[in-house]
Amino acid sequence: MSTTTKYSICTICDIGCQLRTEAEGGKVRRVLAHDNPMLARNICFKGVAAPHIHNHEDRIRVPLKRVGERGQDRWEEIPYEQAMDEIAARLKQVVDQHGPESLAVSTSGWNTQSTHATDRRFMNLLGSPNWISGVALCAGNTAAVNRLTYGWFPMPDYANTKCIVLFGHNPRKHSWTPIYNAINAARQQGAKLIVLDPRVSDQAETADLHLRLRAGTDAAMCLGWLKVIFDEGLYDKDFVRDHCVGFDELRERVNEYPLERAEAITGVNRELIAEAARLYASAEGAVIPWTPITDQQISSTSAIRLHSILRAVTGNLDAVGGETLGGFNPDYIPESEIGLHEALAEEQKAKQLGYDDHPAFTYRVAEMLKGPTENVWGYPYADIVMGCQMANPTHVFRAMATGEPYPVKAFITLGNNTLLSYANQHLIHQALKNQELIVAHELFMTPTAMLADYVLPGDVFTERNHVADSWSWTTRLALSQKVVDAPAQASSTFQFWRDLAVRFGFGNEFPWATLQDMLDYRLSRSGRTFAEFEQSGYMEMPPPEFHKYRKTGFATPSGKVELHSSVLDDLGFDPLPYYREGPAPNEEYPYLVFTGVREDAFFQTGQRNIEVLRQRSPIPKIFLHPEDARREALKDGDWVRLETATGQVTAELSVQPSMKEGHMRVPHGWWYPELRGQEGLAGAFISSDAVLCSDDDEYLDREQGVPHFKGFPGRISKAERPAYAFG
Numbered sequence: 001m002s003t004t005t006k007y008s009i010c011t012i013c014d015i016g017c018q019l020r021t022e023a024e025g026g027k028v029r030r031v032l033a034h035d036n037p038m039l040a041r042n043i044c045f046k047g048v049a050a051p052h053i054h055n056h057e058d059r060i061r062v063p064l065k066r067v068g069e070r071g072q073d074r075w076e077e078i079p080y081e082q083a084m085d086e087i088a089a090r091l092k093q094v095v096d097q098h099g100p101e102s103l104a105v106s107t108s109g110w111n112t113q114s115t116h117a118t119d120r121r122f123m124n125l126l127g128s129p130n131w132i133s134g135v136a137l138c139a140g141n142t143a144a145v146n147r148l149t150y151g152w153f154p155m156p157d158y159a160n161t162k163c164i165v166l167f168g169h170n171p172r173k174h175s176w177t178p179i180y181n182a183i184n185a186a187r188q189q190g191a192k193l194i195v196l197d198p199r200v201s202d203q204a205e206t207a208d209l210h211l212r213l214r215a216g217t218d219a220a221m222c223l224g225w226l227k228v229i230f231d232e233g234l235y236d237k238d239f240v241r242d243h244c245v246g247f248d249e250l251r252e253r254v255n256e257y258p259l260e261r262a263e264a265i266t267g268v269n270r271e272l273i274a275e276a277a278r279l280y281a282s283a284e285g286a287v288i289p290w291t292p293i294t295d296q297q298i299s300s301t302s303a304i305r306l307h308s309i310l311r312a313v314t315g316n317l318d319a320v321g322g323e324t325l326g327g328f329n330p331d332y333i334p335e336s337e338i339g340l341h342e343a344l345a346e347e348q349k350a351k352q353l354g355y356d357d358h359p360a361f362t363y364r365v366a367e368m369l370k371g372p373t374e375n376v377w378g379y380p381y382a383d384i385v386m387g388c389q390m391a392n393p394t395h396v397f398r399a400m401a402t403g404e405p406y407p408v409k410a411f412i413t414l415g416n417n418t419l420l421s422y423a424n425q426h427l428i429h430q431a432l433k434n435q436e437l438i439v440a441h442e443l444f445m446t447p448t449a450m451l452a453d454y455v456l457p458g459d460v461f462t463e464r465n466h467v468a469d470s471w472s473w474t475t476r477l478a479l480s481q482k483v484v485d486a487p488a489q490a491s492s493t494f495q496f497w498r499d500l501a502v503r504f505g506f507g508n509e510f511p512w513a514t515l516q517d518m519l520d521y522r523l524s525r526s527g528r529t530f531a532e533f534e535q536s537g538y539m540e541m542p543p544p545e546f547h548k549y550r551k552t553g554f555a556t557p558s559g560k561v562e563l564h565s566s567v568l569d570d571l572g573f574d575p576l577p578y579y580r581e582g583p584a585p586n587e588e589y590p591y592l593v594f595t596g597v598r599e600d601a602f603f604q605t606g607q608r609n610i611e612v613l614r615q616r617s618p619i620p621k622i623f624l625h626p627e628d629a630r631r632e633a634l635k636d637g638d639w640v641r642l643e644t645a646t647g648q649v650t651a652e653l654s655v656q657p658s659m660k661e662g663h664m665r666v667p668h669g670w671w672y673p674e675l676r677g678q679e680g681l682a683g684a685f686i687s688s689d690a691v692l693c694s695d696d697d698e699y700l701d702r703e704q705g706v707p708h709f710k711g712f713p714g715r716i717s718k719a720e721r722p723a724y725a726f727g
Contacts, residue, residue, distance in 0.1 A: 088503035100127030120339035129352035140387025144361035151555025154323030156287035163283035168293030216711030222306035224262025236315030246564025285321015331526035354392025358705025400431030589713030605669035647691030
């Protein structure tokens with residue numbers, strides 16, 4: 001039996017490692033490290049487990065139609081064409097009755113590799129602005145907020161940097177593996193590492209400086225750093241003078257945060273705050289990599305803006321050893337163009353949920369930035385990391401549940417276990433039960449899929465060709481090759497949207513009959529087909545061009561780095577960054593809970609059904625400091641109940657000296673596939689952190705509407721070990 005080995009881009013997590021896949025007899029047998037020594041170390045046990053995922057006996061291989069009550073998990077198998085016909089007919093009924101904005105879509109490009117923006121294209125032609133994604137809470141929102149300051153989302157120049165600052169981010173050997181390796185390589189070349197994290201994380205253990213700040217106080221820490229940098233003249237005066245606006249106003253705001261105030265808010269000694277600020281500002285090239293931690297706080301917009309301001313005022317923006325601004329790859333048509341954002345009418349854009357109250361990553365801001373974006377980057381809309389032009393998830397779920405401000409009655413979810421992926425799981429459950437049509441495009445029967453009317457089987461990265469462009473975050477193009485055939489009734493997300501578009505009469509706007517046609521189209525700007533691209537090698541990486549702003553300016557209304565944001569000012573928000581205190585612990589709920597921390601064995605809510613990965617982390621664990629455990633008369637290994645005003649979870653206690661006192665850590669995305677048929681929605685409400693965090697207005701970042709996942713009040717008590725807990 002012959003063996004085939006081809007190049008792959010792994011999509012089990014969000015980092016997109018370049019690997020090789022070996023197949024035999026039409027089945028994936030092994031995933032191997034890349035044959036390029038520079039890429040060979042970028043592999044983790046999730047990637048190695050791909051054959052267990054792709055060949056899993058429980059993988060959905062044929063379309064399923066609900067026959068019982070919603071959520072009863074009763075199905076009949078139907079052909080793909082019949083499923084698509086019925087979905088199109090039912091969606092047309094919803095749109096005819098409630099308008100095109102009554103369709104909402106939640107998707108995850110990480111798992112599906114790429115829709116090639118056919119989802120946005122279909123929605124924009126239909127007239128619905130209500131597209132959401134997990135990137136609204138992770139990276140996509142960061143990209144949108146960075147654009148407010150300097151018009152793009154930068155990528156660190158790890159190869160040349162001399163200082164790395166990690167705000168709560170904790171890359172490890174089996175989590176964000178390429179970043180972990182890049183940090184290690186930089187440190188071997190002499191780069192210093194500063195970690196800001198309540199925990200003694202893996203990265204903090206070996207950091208040059210570790211600042212154990214109170215959860216959720218990132219913005220106050222940054223303001224303290226700027227106070228030191230400005231007072232001691234450590235900023236790049238020439239860059240600030242020539243390329244920034246609003247410095248004097250910013251300095252006045254920074255003066256409100258002397259080191260004694262920063263110390264009082266963050267809990268970090270003022271001398272250590274000053275030492276870290278000096279180390280960062282004085283380095284010959286320093287980076288503040290993207291972090292999911294700052295994405296998810298009550299002061300998220302300000303904290304993200306402060307990261308971007310620190311980069312700019314210290315001369316580390318679009319500079320060697322600092323942060324690079326890539327722009328669109330000139331040889332590959334970006335998803336931003338394929339999405340056809342200009343096709344969506346202005347009145348429909350204005351109906352986007354979140355447009356009025358929390359506009360930072362909605363069409364409202366996109367329209368304000370489209371002129372500068374086109375002037376600098378060549379196209380008016382930028383879907384960087386799939387972010388920007390998004391609806392606000394909380395507002396979408398409220399509309400789905402209540403019909404206010406208008407009904408949302410059809411919901412399509414692709415590669416996104418929506419029920420467990422956003423804040424306030426109880427609201428999401430109510431929202432899903434109130435739908436007239438739910439379609440899930442999935443590999444496995446997730447709790448969200450159990451609530452659907454139709455479940456369509458998706459394909460996986462070993463079953464399709466692809467050119468990965470990092471969703472325009474970088475200009476790299478990387479090759480992923482089809483190694484085996486997908487199940488006969490499975491479809492790519494591209495194929496799903498194209499087939500739905502044809503049924504809606506949009507065929508002329510979807511001229512690509514196959515995924516291969518789409519890849520050829522996207523490469524046509526370089527005069528090549530996919531077949532020619534794959535023959536030329538496994539990756540293209542144009543050399544970085546630094547200081548491009550000297551010729552083009554920045555893609556902001558002023559053409560400069562906006563320390564004082566004209567966009568936020570025009571929208572009626574504070575144009576300067578600030579710190580806002582989150583909900584405080586109290587007598588009833590005396591601890592600070594921070595959620596969303598990932599175990600290495602899983603990505604988001606996935607892989608709990610993959611035995612080789614589940615064995616590494618068989619049950620969810622809540623982390624607590626030994627002194628807090630003693631105070632609560634708890635011991636390591638106890639089964640505990642963690643409660644907030646919004647909900648409760650149960651899990652096993654892990655007493656960890658690395659935890660900060662007064663803090664509790666809850667893992668993300670837990671459900672129990674083994675309980676399917678025994679416990680409602682496979683135990684989706686037992687241990688899922690999404691039930692804990694409120695999305696009431698007092699918990700939301702003002703500008704984005706992002707919930708405060710990093711430090712909200714909770715309590716803990718002993719619970720009985722349930723019969724289903726194994727390990």
